Amino acid sequence: MSHANAALTPRARLRLARLVVESNWTYAAAAKMFMVAPRTAKKWADRFRAEGVAGMDDRSSRPHLTPTKTSQQVMRRIVDVRWRKRLGPVQIAGQLGVPASTVHAVLTRCRINRLSYIDRVTGEPIRRYEHGHPGSLIHVDVTKFANIPDGGGHKFLTHQQSKRNARQTARRTGDRGDRAHQYRPRIGIAFLHTVIDDHSRVAYAEICTDETAVTAIGVLRRAVTWFAERGVIVERVLSDNGSAYRSYAWRDACAELDIIPKRTRPYRPQTNGKIERFHRTLGDGWAYARLYQSTEERNTALPGWLHFYNHHRAHSAIGGQPPVTRLTNLPGHHS
Template identity: 55%
Template structure:
């Protein structure tokens, strides 16, 4: 397609060239007729003689030779640092004494993936996927949180109190200190809509996980979502016979992530990060009860009102006919 400032379209160039070559018009007369310079008229006439009508298209303006281009050995060093150290153009340029713009041009020319698109552990490009309909796949994951002692943890009492609470949480000897314990966030999240259901429970035993899944399944069904598959990691509660029997009764297909590949369940992992940032650690609570009282408010805000950057709005917008959407 001709550029925005071109005087002639491809059809106009062909008409001009045919007037000069086929009809034997003088160059100046053809240039005056099509309101271009004689030099331009000669260029299109010469291309028509050589390539015919196919020569009327724009050609690349890239030079045939680039004598000032960065040498290939230096380009290989730039790409090696990107792969091995996962550095950006500024830090690569500092190491190699090159301008950051040069390093950026090399990375773009090699079509190197952005650092944000690479897995932190393996440096492999992240493969993103999304199922087409709500309920096609539900992600389930468990997040372990230390309970807050009465009076507050280290965020309110300082590091010394936090160290003392850590010893109480994991005592070295039996019955040496009162055990504060942990809370377990069980979450079920829809792959397509990111609609989430979460509960804070006492453990991650197979009976607890199965009971949570039955309640979550009923919650999604109440929102008009029919679940066909569920994805979990390889935790013991999800490998139990009870878990498979529960899903067989519910008519749900069980899927597992690959070992040592938590990225497959990344949507649930990311939800837990958001949950801890915006609920668990959003304020310095002085007791576990105070933190737990604030939990029911967050899932509603997340599902109905919080803008989700990956989907361009709240998760409820992706679920048709969802009741309570504007509450």
């Protein structure tokens, strides 16, 4: 297909060439009719004589020879420094003695011009994957958020005010903390068990008081039921190597639900990257989005935010559409 600014399409080139070759038009006359230069008319006429109709097709503008192209040896050195030291083009250019523009061109060609494209642990380009249909794989994990003292916490208030609120909340709940260490009030932790479908990114979450195997299994059962109500049959579940997910109870529960349990490689959370990224979105969009006066107020806001995330929030990884659009379009599920 010709580019947007092309003066001639393959069909127009053929008509021009035939006027010159078969109808004996001059180059100038044919060029005037198609509003191009005479040398352009000559080029297509010569190509028609040599190659026929096939010669009218588009060709790559890439040169046959590029004697000034960066050598493979220099490219390997640039990539090696990028992976090992995570330096920018200017710093790499200073170390290797090549122009910074050359370094940037090599990094772009190798698709590692942004550090976000490189795995933080291995230094290798990130390899993304996606299962082919909803339910083929779900990711499960637990993230923790500190409970909010009555009146608000330190994210939006001063340190002194949040400390006073925490003391009053701890006094009200009967837990005054450890007096041996400058009176540190304990207001507790919320354990958020999250489940996300690999293909659609549809998410399910529950706020619990612990992360034991019994609690994790209960969340899994309810999540499977929740997905089934939306036409999704869960086939596999991917978790990290937490004690709850390594337990025999978790294995037996998965067998009962006819789900294949899988775990990530130790010390490599990138394997479960979709749910790790969801946790960041969850924190920005819900947990730390505004000033909450209490833990209860924040907990009450979670179902509404999850509905917004699943049904209305544009997701960049799935073409700017909400996650629910990748599920079966059952009545009432996309509103």
